[in-house]
Amino acid sequence: MEKYLEELNESQRKAVVYLDGPALVIAGAGSGKTRVLTYKIAWLLKQGFAPHRILALTFTNKAAREMKERIAGIVGEETARRLWMGTFHSIFSRILRREAERLGFTSNFTIYDATDSKNLIKSIIKEMQLDDKVYRPGMIQSRISNAKNALITYKAYEQNKQLIEDDLRNKIPLVRDIYARYQNRCLQAGAMDFDDLLLQTNLLFRDHPDVLEKYRDYFQYVLVDEYQDTNFAQHLIVKRLCEGRGNLCVVGDDAQSIYSFRGANIDNILQFKQLYPGCQIFKLERNYRSTQNIVNAANSLIRKNTAQIPKQVYSEKEEGSKLQVLSSYSDYEEAYAVAARVQEMRRQMPYADMAVLYRTNAQSRILEEAMRKRNIPYRVYGGLSFYQRKEVKDVISYFRLVINPHDEEAFKRVINYPTRGIGDTTVSKLVSAATTYGVSLWAVLQSLSDYAVPVNAGTAKKLVAFRELIDSFRERNQELPADEIATAIVKESGIVALLAQDHSTEGIGKFENLQELLKGIAEFCQIRQEEGNTQVSLGDFLAEVSLLTDQDQEGDENTDKVTLMTVHAAKGLEFGAVFVVGLEEELFPSAMSKDNPRAIEEERRLFYVAITRAEHHCILSFARSRFKNGQTTMCIPSRFLRDIDMKYLETEDSYRRPETDSFVSERKTESRPAFTSPLQQAKMRETPSVGPRKLTRMTETRVSSAAEQDFSDFQVGMRVRHARFGEGVILSFDGDGNNRKALIEFDNSGQKQLFLKFARLEKM
Numbered sequence: 001m002e003k004y005l006e007e008l009n010e011s012q013r014k015a016v017v018y019l020d021g022p023a024l025v026i027a028g029a030g031s032g033k034t035r036v037l038t039y040k041i042a043w044l045l046k047q048g049f050a051p052h053r054i055l056a057l058t059f060t061n062k063a064a065r066e067m068k069e070r071i072a073g074i075v076g077e078e079t080a081r082r083l084w085m086g087t088f089h090s091i092f093s094r095i096l097r098r099e100a101e102r103l104g105f106t107s108n109f110t111i112y113d114a115t116d117s118k119n120l121i122k123s124i125i126k127e128m129q130l131d132d133k134v135y136r137p138g139m140i141q142s143r144i145s146n147a148k149n150a151l152i153t154y155k156a157y158e159q160n161k162q163l164i165e166d167d168l169r170n171k172i173p174l175v176r177d178i179y180a181r182y183q184n185r186c187l188q189a190g191a192m193d194f195d196d197l198l199l200q201t202n203l204l205f206r207d208h209p210d211v212l213e214k215y216r217d218y219f220q221y222v223l224v225d226e227y228q229d230t231n232f233a234q235h236l237i238v239k240r241l242c243e244g245r246g247n248l249c250v251v252g253d254d255a256q257s258i259y260s261f262r263g264a265n266i267d268n269i270l271q272f273k274q275l276y277p278g279c280q281i282f283k284l285e286r287n288y289r290s291t292q293n294i295v296n297a298a299n300s301l302i303r304k305n306t307a308q309i310p311k312q313v314y315s316e317k318e319e320g321s322k323l324q325v326l327s328s329y330s331d332y333e334e335a336y337a338v339a340a341r342v343q344e345m346r347r348q349m350p351y352a353d354m355a356v357l358y359r360t361n362a363q364s365r366i367l368e369e370a371m372r373k374r375n376i377p378y379r380v381y382g383g384l385s386f387y388q389r390k391e392v393k394d395v396i397s398y399f400r401l402v403i404n405p406h407d408e409e410a411f412k413r414v415i416n417y418p419t420r421g422i423g424d425t426t427v428s429k430l431v432s433a434a435t436t437y438g439v440s441l442w443a444v445l446q447s448l449s450d451y452a453v454p455v456n457a458g459t460a461k462k463l464v465a466f467r468e469l470i471d472s473f474r475e476r477n478q479e480l481p482a483d484e485i486a487t488a489i490v491k492e493s494g495i496v497a498l499l500a501q502d503h504s505t506e507g508i509g510k511f512e513n514l515q516e517l518l519k520g521i522a523e524f525c526q527i528r529q530e531e532g533n534t535q536v537s538l539g540d541f542l543a544e545v546s547l548l549t550d551q552d553q554e555g556d557e558n559t560d561k562v563t564l565m566t567v568h569a570a571k572g573l574e575f576g577a578v579f580v581v582g583l584e585e586e587l588f589p590s591a592m593s594k595d596n597p598r599a600i601e602e603e604r605r606l607f608y609v610a611i612t613r614a615e616h617h618c619i620l621s622f623a624r625s626r627f628k629n630g631q632t633t634m635c636i637p638s639r640f641l642r643d644i645d646m647k648y649l650e651t652e653d654s655y656r657r658p659e660t661d662s663f664v665s666e667r668k669t670e671s672r673p674a675f676t677s678p679l680q681q682a683k684m685r686e687t688p689s690v691g692p693r694k695l696t697r698m699t700e701t702r703v704s705s706a707a708e709q710d711f712s713d714f715q716v717g718m719r720v721r722h723a724r725f726g727e728g729v730i731l732s733f734d735g736d737g738n739n740r741k742a743l744i745e746f747d748n749s750g751q752k753q754l755f756l757k758f759a760r761l762e763k764m
């Protein structure tokens, strides 16, 4: 037997070597599905399949990279590099570039990111003189996106009774017009948004059977990871490529389907058998990732869902410690408690093996603050990525314009950056001419008089100068490698000079980011050259960068840092210790899902994903109050905590499972509230990096909240200070004892009603 096959168990091996027809591997978390895909590719290669004719689709670029590295370890780097492996978006954008002409695009089309799309929608709403409170850009954007993922083109939208009726009922009948305009504008700008990459691929395959046939023949084998999260558009692409042939292996876990809000359809996996007759189903039952306690806890949780394929999952690893439940009085204390545990855990494993997972990105800020206070190195995934920062995106917009001058959003970003005296009015005139004649802004710029743009001679001169600047870059771009032209662009556009004169901390940061970007391009060129490409163009760089998403942040992956990310982003990953924070009603499960049983099941699956990322330790945490939407709100521990079989949990004294979901009734049952165990508090006292003030405050809260507190020394009219809102005046009181609230007018934050117990007000 090949040596690498020995690294698989019997069921995994069967799935790997099976080549007699379509295969579906359906199995719980950590059972080696991704490993099966990886080894199957190695197996295919050993069977003589050509690497460049194997297509492997992953959910994130990061997953693709990891898989490629693993395969390179088995079959060698040279071969691994030639595989078609990546996300749906990156693979099909490559195919679209090759076939762009068929769709009325050119191969250098721009990819609009979510911000570009939203900006374009905003302009269209404005141009149509619609009220953006009714036609909310974000909402319109998601309606268009949903339509695209269901493969409803704007023409089909107009014909779709259901959608039209929905829009009428919601008093937004013009969505169809916005969609039509949006699509035309993208076409004029030579741009596709992320959803287009899938939609256009489907249109390409649907309307050009010869092209479809070419790729059906070309790809000898297709593999898909995380199949439970494919949406209709993705499912159909796979179907088109593989239907009627046995060259497909998909792996997934229905219990981990967490993207239905983006149109992912669990039925894709459930109906796989019907769609691919003769398909062989493989089940894997042994979890290799986690300890028994973690696997059992996760099983007991997911059993609470009704719509689930029953699965056995067991672990033969050690029993391990129970899942710990941490309870804190506030989101702040939660963050500090987690940071303290992280530091404690550091004795057992490096920071890089730990992750803190949360439901929403907004939760990261106070966690970051707590990590910084304790000098714990961390990395946040999914925040504003490097390429989304203003100064970086401005430069990238120049690049985009050089590659595709019709790119409207890039054009608008840089026409007056750095300022060159071309104001908004002039830009509106250009836009208006472009819309009237149905051409791009760049086309208008080519011939201001032909399009009768009403500008004076001075403005016309500035516009021509801008055109000449871009043209000169375009010309040199034909000859120069990416790094050289990029340097010329930032210098000659005036960006370097502009940023260099700003000596504020922020300005210096921006300048550094610019240098970082140039460095990144130089590295990109070098890597590509080492891979055997002679000249690496700016277009090559852009093609790669525009496909990066929140979940793909790169960087110093090798340094020892704690990972902070949303649960969604953690899919497929594993960590020695996992902290799941904010386990409260209306947060996890999210407020939006609370009255919808299907949505609750999806949130439960999300929690299942979170727990099953952990190898050795899993810590579950909730706070009893949280600062949300401008005020401190009381929180009820998440129902999901009750879903886990008690025998796998280790709770602190303070956390008694609530009999009802009511915070108040739960509070009554408390005997000794504490937000940290005594051991932990002792540890925290030892740690010098937490400021003494903070510690005293935390300890005080603990002690004073044990009994009903007396707040009688706070008076109406008194000036107080709050850690977050600053100074203000007490206007009135409400409630008694621990429920006593004060209405406070803060100097800079307006009026807030706060529970005295949690507000920790300081008298002035």
Ligand SMILES: Nc1ncnc2c1ncn2[C@@H]1O[C@H](COP(=O)(O)OP(=O)(O)OP(=O)(O)O)[C@@H](O)[C@H]1O
Pocket (backbone or CB within 6 Å): 007, 008, 009, 012, 027, 028, 029, 030, 031, 032, 033, 034, 035, 036, 253, 256, 287, 288, 289, 571, 572, 573, 574, 612
């Ligand atoms: N036969 C095996 N022997 C040893 N380790 C294994 C084996 N199979 C899988 N593993 C390890 O178990 C862990 C989980 O595997 P993998 O990530 O492939 O699971 P998965 O089913 O894809 O999980 P998820 O559902 O979270 O995506 C990995 O660290 C993997 O290397």
Ligand SMILES: [Mg+2]
Pocket (backbone or CB within 6 Å): 033, 034, 035, 572
């Ligand atoms: Mg996996």
